[in-house]
Amino acid sequence: MLLTLTYRGNRATDLGYLLHKNPSRTQEFEMSFGRAYVFYPKAEETECSAALLIDLNPVDLVRGKVGSTEGGLFDYINDRPYVASSFMSTALSKVYSTAMSGRCNSRPELAASPLDLEASITMLTCRGDAELVHRVFEPLGYTVSFQSFVLDDKFPEWGNSDYVDLTIRGKVKLCDLLNHLYVLIPVFDKQKHYWMSEDEVEKLLRHGKGWLSSHPEMKLITRRYFNRKKSFANRVIEQLLDAEDIESAIEESSGEDEAILSEQETTELEATALKAKEKYISLNNQRLDAVVQAVRDCGAKSVVDLGCGEGRLLSRLIVENQITKLLGLDVSIFALERARERLHLDRIAEYKRDKVTLVQGSLTYRDKRIEGFDAACVVEVMEHMDIDRLPAFERVVFEFALPRTVIITTPNVEYNKNYERLSTDMMRHHDHRFEWTRAEFRAWSESICKRFGYSVSYTDIGDIDEEVGAPTQMGVFTKCE
């Protein structure tokens, strides 16, 4: 909302010439998203400050004219009018465009020299990572100070807000300061109010000229500037780096990008669970190997994957030639879309395509479409169901769908102690409703066998810990003749 630039020195009011804004005037500028004002709260011989104040129209935001990103109330009750965001960068480039280019016909030598300049940015979003402020601004020669705020003093237990009032001061050219601010404000806020087009790459290169390539946090700045547009970020990095550095940079970017996403989008708990995922990825493969082997062993020709998700198991099964019919069922339409993409159903060979069907369904509803299969796989699915829905699930699978073989995997909660990031009361995934010990899973399995006429054998999947067993437990249920 507010950015104040202060120049301290002899004839400080020359700042007016540099900014092309007369210190004795108060001016208003029409912006596409509202209004901007420029005025000088202080205009004295030794110290002169120019304020850029944005009056953002919140109703326009809501109407989706500008900056509307998500639906729901989030657009109506919005911090955008009050915080330093890409709206500020846009205003800077419009109101101070000449100053930004370094042009000043009346005081050219002043424009070209480093001056004692200070910028105060109110309400910069830094999402708990105040340290970043130092890492980003100090290499550019600024001294940095900031003030944080409690979210609501009536409820101190809610903690601090994500916002700081930031002041940076250094000996820099005015045009450099303006360019730094133009690029770096959105790096903190990360939420761009406009749709990024191709020329955004060129814009960053232009405003970053002369300082961005040598900045130690260049990659981070670039990536966050483009937020989710990874391809744009990579193109900028490419242009800023020497050829040999490029490949490694792009490789790194994928991992880091995920970290940024998780920081932004997942809660504390999820983030921790995600980190435990490092060990997880290879486990996922081991699990799929075990399931595919079990499917082979039972000689199934038709297989239904209950809770197929994005189709990781299906993509393994589709290449198994003995399988002639595959059905993937999931409750999430979105997951099914991803599965369709992952399996490349629009371009794989017809004989493969014709064996696969994807349908939306739910494991707690009786479903004729899943009846008559040789085998059913329920891989890391049941723990996503509330435990009081299990009776319905059991009947849907074992009484009505009635496959000859049912392959079920689920986490072994005893193994969780090996995940450092998981505290004792946490589960491996935020959506898990329960995680069972080996004894619990076995007790459940035995009761299934008794009630529905199946026999079961168990397999451990993943590294086996002598004391607590393997991370994943698998039960293969076979219908008794």
Add this chain to the structure above:
Amino acid sequence: MRIEIPEFCLVALVGGTSSGKSTFAAKHFKPTEVLSSDFFRGLVADDENAQDASEAAFDALYYVARKRLESLRLTVVDATNVQAAARRKVIELAKEQNCHPVAIVFNMPERICKERNALRPERQLPDRVIQRHCNDLRRSIKGLKREGFRFIYILNSPDEVKTVELVRTPLWNNKKNEHGPFDIIGDVHGCYDELHEMLTILGYIENTEGVMSHPDGRRAVFLGDLCDRGPKNTAVLRLVMSMVQHGTALCVPGNHDIKLMRYLKGRNVQLTHGLQKTADELAQESEEFRSDVAKFLDSLISHYVLDNGKLVVAHAGIKEHFQGRGSARVRDFCLYGETTGETDEYGLPVRLDWANEYRGQAMVVYGHIPQMEPAILNNTYCLDTGCVFGGKLTALRYPEREIISVKAKNVYYEPLKPLLSEVNTYDDILNIGDVSGKLHLHTRLMPVIDVREDNAAAALEVMSRFAVDPHWLIYLPPTMSPCETSKLPDYLEHPNEAFAYYREKGVQKVVCEKKHMGSRAVITLCRDTETAKQRFGVTDNSRGIVYTRTGRRFFNDMALENAILDRLDITLTQSDFWDDFNTDWVCLDTELMPWSAKAQALLQKQYAPVGCAGRTALQKAIEALEKVCQRKNLAYEVSKNTSGKNVDIAQVLESFKEREACVNSYINAYREYCWPVASIGDLKIAPFHLLATEGSVHTDKDHVWHMETIKKYITGTDSIFMATEYLVVDVTDDKSMQSGTDWWLSLTGSGGEGMVVKPYTFIAQRGDELLQPAVKCRGREYLRIIYSPEYTMPEHMKRLKKRGLNRKRRLALREFSLGMESLERFVSKEPLYRVHECVFAVLAFESEPVDPRL
């Protein structure tokens, strides 16, 4: 010539080219009833004569024919059909669809066909083709009956074709014009005394001709199995035959009746399962009587479709797609039901349970399977309660749906296996077919409600992943529309418009209830876990639940949920609620406070940050603006070198100060609804609807009753239960309305959300129009947390006033109708899927995009 065909059948026109089939078809059938092979050739190949497209054309033709027959529409196949192979397809389709195949044959002299062919402008076939057609046809005629055609008409000359009068006759099973009322009686099996007693209880008396008849014209319907095993078979036969003959009863055949008929016709049948008894009795009767019995039994129709299709009767029941059709398969089903071919440990056939999967609109009443109690499932009623086995004889009065039983006076026959005491539990499992695709629901308040497929898909995900056990979900609350937008400059919403809405709809009295700012919570509580198990089918030993408006469990902390339920139970027990309402369970609509109990994340991630950022930023802006205003050396001359225009900074300062005040009010507004919850005692629960108890949905009582009943039984003793303040307003009386407005102003002035204005009666209608069950009228300050902190700034207010409510109101009505319907269905003990589909539909509507600020 008179051609009579059933109103529903598959007609094959048989005749060579140029024999006059299409002309005939055009004269006697609707154009849409006639599927011509030429037309389909044109569809698939752009050429009606393209013989190489015949295969594709017939594929398409039979596809369409099947669709028509599936929906019980007479269909005519206009193709030459002169070869047996072609006709076989007709026969097979007719059999598959359980309808009669009819052949109308155009056996024209070859000469005439040739002449006509020569006159055809667009297409002339070689004479040899015509000759071949005529030869094929002549050879075919004899075999048509053997091929399977039930009705065959042969036309031998153009003159004969001209004289044809085509008549469509109703199917024998079609008694849709008979509207009853009926008294439908289950399997009698020779229990004459019980039958006579039953008829007497039902009000039948012997008329002057000695026939049992009902003075009000009611008619008895017998579900078959009149004889065997019981003591007085001939007496039963005499009674029923005379009633049917004199039109005071209808009768469908049972498997025992058919076997008896075969016996009487001299077929070789085993005298088992009690037939011996009947045979012995009949041996005492005259030859004439025996012959009458045989004729009577032979004349019985497998099932009847009655009362505009709303009622279907058949001995062993009937699936939806068999109703109103005739075929051997349908008849067998009606007589024997469907069996797996296996037998159980008693040597009885294992039955497939059609009733469990029955989803038809028509009520089906049947017998055949003896059980201790009438089995009511998915709109089907099994009335065989094993009278002959010492059970009882059962009748169902239609349309009253009232069940009447007469106890057996004796065990006349030892049952082969014990009578089933428990109705099967299959209906406990929900079927994906009931909730996927486009949903089409019928409710009492709105006859038809459609749910789009994508909305249903979204609801399936939410229901499966997040909602509580469907057994508990007997109701979801509807969305509520605000009142019309206020015309007053400072207000977006104001009571004037709420009052006006109901006044214009002809409602005089409304009940204004304080709107609590918390989270909606539906509470269902049973007196004990046994009730939860028996009545709700919940098996996890819980006794109640608190859930949100989207069907999710309100509390993650089960101990807290249990504590609330326990306290509610204590309160209800102390107030004698359970006894006074004669119920073991209750369902309440409530608001649970504080808002922060449920919305903590929303507050911390969205509401508080906006307040924090707004307050700080505006403070800083105002400081800067004040400084510049204090400067003396400001100038106002315009310079060409700048792009900006001069502005009166003092005015800017004023407007920013106003904005700051807005943001501070906003912070105060949300703070009002937050307080820390350390224990259950910090919660407040305000029930406002006593929705349902055993046997009653309390929507027949007005809102004052709800308020007062809740006060009497629930609030006042335990501090967590809170009464809701309310005020009755006469919307035709200015003074009364003014008091309502004043009340609203005082509520909202002291931080309240506002009020909800409801028509005095729970359900309000004007003619056919269902009125909004409630409209909300929210306070000026409260709306800051909905429309943005600064919405009251005049330039924003002006634009925000343009809001459309229609979509929201339509949604509110549909969701309300569905919510009421699910409660009604639950209370009348309809199967789970019937309750679930309503709740599911409410959830589906919640995925409709609608302005969330409304």
